Amino acid sequence: MAQIIVINFGSQVAHLIARRIRELGIFTEIKPYGISANEIKKLKPKGIILSGGPSSVYEKNSPLVDKKILELNIPVLGICYGLQLIGKYYGKVIPGKLKEYGKKRIRIRKNGNLLYGLKREEEVWMSHGDLVTYLPKNFEILAKTDTCPIAAVENNDKKIYGVQFHPEVAHTPKGVDILKNFVFRICNAKKDWSISLAPKLIREIKEIVKNDSVIMGTSGGVDSTVAAALIHKAIGKKMHCVFIDHGLLRKNEAEAVMDSFKSMDFENLYLVNAEKIFLERLRGIAEPEEKRRIIGHTFIEVFEKKVEELEKKYYGIKFLGQGTIYPDRIESAQPTKEASKIKSHHNVTLPEKMKLKVIEPLKELYKDEVRKLGKELSLPKEIVYRHPFPGPGFAIRILGEITNERLEILRNADYIFIEELKKAKHYDKVWQAFAALFPIKTVGVKGDARTYEYVISLRAVTSFDAMTADWAKLPYGFLEKVSSRIINEVKGVNRVVYDISQKPPATIEYE
Ligand code: XMP
Numbered sequence: 330m331a332q333i334i335v336i337n338f339g340s341q342v343a344h345l346i347a348r349r350i351r352e353l354g355i356f357t358e359i360k361p362y363g364i365s366a367n368e369i370k371k372l373k374p375k376g377i378i379l380s381g382g383p384s385s386v387y388e389k390n391s392p393l394v395d396k397k398i399l400e401l402n403i404p405v406l407g408i409c410y411g412l413q414l415i416g417k418y419y420g421k422v423i424p425g426k427l428k429e430y431g432k433k434r435i436r437i438r439k440n441g442n443l444l445y446g447l448k449r450e451e452e453v454w455m456s457h458g459d460l461v462t463y464l465p466k467n468f469e470i471l472a473k474t475d476t477c478p479i480a481a482v483e484n485n486d487k488k489i490y491g492v493q494f495h496p497e498v499a500h501t502p503k504g505v506d507i508l509k510n511f512v513f514r515i516c517n518a519k520k521d522w523s524i525s526l527a528p529k530l531i532r533e534i535k536e537i538v539k540n541d542s543v544i545m546g547t548s549g550g551v552d553s554t555v556a557a558a559l560i561h562k563a564i565g566k567k568m569h570c571v572f573i574d575h576g577l578l579r580k581n582e583a584e585a586v587m588d589s590f591k592s593m594d595f596e597n598l599y600l601v602n603a604e605k606i607f608l609e610r611l612r613g614i615a616e617p618e619e620k621r622r623i624i625g626h627t628f629i630e631v632f633e634k635k636v637e638e639l640e641k642k643y644y645g646i647k648f649l650g651q652g653t654i655y656p657d658r659i660e661s662a663q664p665t666k667e668a669s670k671i672k673s674h675h676n677v678t679l680p681e682k683m684k685l686k687v688i689e690p691l692k693e694l695y696k697d698e699v700r701k702l703g704k705e706l707s708l709p710k711e712i713v714y715r716h717p718f719p720g721p722g723f724a725i726r727i728l729g730e731i732t733n734e735r736l737e738i739l740r741n742a743d744y745i746f747i748e749e750l751k752k753a754k755h756y757d758k759v760w761q762a763f764a765a766l767f768p769i770k771t772v773g774v775k776g777d778a779r780t781y782e783y784v785i786s787l788r789a790v791t792s793f794d795a796m797t798a799d800w801a802k803l804p805y806g807f808l809e810k811v812s813s814r815i816i817n818e819v820k821g822v823n824r825v826v827y828d829i830s831q832k833p834p835a836t837i838e839y840e
Contacts, residue, residue: 331358332518334374338362338392338410339382341796344656345497346378346408348695348793349508354520356693366397376404376516379411381495385459386410386417387424404488404515406443409457412482412491416461419489423462427476429455432500435472441483443490444471445510453480453494453501461493490515526698527559527705530690534563537688538648542567544639544685545650546632548720549586552691553652554712555703558593559690560650562706566596569646571635573628576604577722577736580744589709599639603631608731615729615768617840624721636683649685653692654699656794696794716761717795725840729768734821735783739766741819742785749811750789759801762789764815765839773823782823785815790837798832 332355337343343359350357360369369377377398384391394414399405407415416422433455437444453474461479464470468489472481483490490511496504512518543560547553547570560568570590574583583600590598610623640646691699703713719725726743727735743764750756767784774780787808792798812825828835 330372330374331356332375332521333357333378333512333516334369334372334376335359335378335380336362336364336394336398336411337382338380338384338414342382342408342495342497343380344695344794344796346380346508348697349497349505350378350512351522351695351698353505353509353512354522355512355518356522362392362394364395364398366395366401369398369403370401374403375518376406376512378511379405379407379414381409381411381456384410385424386413386422387459399487399489402488404490404511406511406515407489407491408497409493409495412479412493413457413459413461415489415491416464416479419468420464421462423460425458427460428458429474429476431455433474433477433494435474435480435494437472437481439469439471441469441471442485442514443483443492443507443510444481445514446506447503451503453492453496453504454498455494457493461491488515525705526694526702527562530559530702531563534560534688534690538564538567540567541645541647542569542643543648543650543688544569544571544636544646546571546573547586547590547652548572548718549582549589549712549715550652550718551696551703551712551715552654552699554589554708555699555706556650556652556689556691557590557595558703558706558708560688561593561595567645568595568650569597569599569639569643570595571599571601571632573601573603573631573635575607575624575628575631575722577607577624577724577731579718579723579747580740585711589712592709599635601631601635603627606631608733611724611731613730617725620724620731620840621721624724628720633683636685647686648688649683651687651689653689654694654696655692656695656796658689658692714757716756716759716763719838725838726763726765727768728766728839735766735768738783738819738821739764739785742766742815742822742825745814745818746787746811749807749814753807755789755801755803755807758791759789759803760792760795760798761837762787762801764788771824775823780823782821784824784826785819785822786826786828786839787811788828788837788839790832792832792837795837796832798837800827800829800831803827 333350335343335347337359347357347359396418413422434450435453468482468484470482474480481492496507545557547557614620700713746764765786770781789801790798791801808827815825
């Protein structure tokens, strides 16, 4: 059971808070803002954090918190929007009065419990429009800035605490100390979330699966591979591992993935070559969502066929193993239930009739926790630190129609980019990097001849969790080398561009 519950009023910041507290060794979960005081009571947390969020407490339909949660006598910390909710219920908030973004200095008049150990002045990161201007006397104001009269506050009787700035971001250097004060000093939480998770997870898999078998669809990515490794450690050769090559993979990828699985001693390993059916169905399709839909459906169909074949051969396949991680499954904790659908990421959800029970050993973990676990399981470094690769593969990196020629060009260009990133030791410093092919041709000159060829775009981003991302500031010399190698070595390309868009407003992938 989670000791700290973060109530979500804006999904990205809520994730960051939960991750920071987990890093302190405390199991923390995110819940949607609609959660009631009774539901919270049942979860028996030691503390509650009201996250920040993009709304204003005075907007129509802005997300609110059940006021009774503030009166359960469980310590509550409001961060930014969370503090403004406290202000709305107990004091006064002025909407849009002060737009404060970026670095600010707080002056601390009293440390109290929340700011214990901090100096008289500290740097913090602010990002708010509304402003809490008044709280009753039993709320003690701990800190202010030159423009924000209530930057940190505590009420030890009511056990309500708040900060206007963001302690969860790296730009607040003492932010972690403040979270530590809340979690350990105020909530009295005890460390229960260690990095040595493997034995516990393996035990749980054994308890769930008992004598049955598990079939696992793996993509070769870190999540599904770590999940497969755990299941394998738990049940050995009763795990069947299926890898579908849809023909949209990187150069030599299928072989590399199979080799790494073999090195992990997986006994029942199946490579399904389904290139033909995928490419046939994608022929002439240019619309991104249509491509994703076709790939998702075909994937299920191919996987289902393989499961049926294996079920006939081996009895007792009762479970479908999946590498779902925490951010994948907390849709229920999204701040708005109608959050707009940007892209339909595909995950294998099998039809009802298959009656396989799903087992997801990583469902409570963040990506960096999965990587730590992979290291703990001694998985090959190439897997643990592999960049994420989307299920639809090159289909969403070849903009427009997918043809064999375009696939070949992209495979070669992408290979060069990744090879150079590894050689120059930039690979591990970026979250994700890849090449994409624009379906347009531009004029160039090679030797003395005019060329009319494709444009390759290089994308490399830094990120914590793919929800926001910045373009990686790779050195010019490095980009120049990659560009000239691609133009010289890949037939059909005469121009290379580097993508300098942030997410948001762009996304990491192109489609
Ligand atoms: P975007 O493009 O939405 O991507 O900024 C965020 C992260 O998700 C990955 N991605 C996918 N992963 N199936 C996946 O398994 C998909 O359909 C898919 N689409 C995007 C993307 O590579 C990035 O890491």
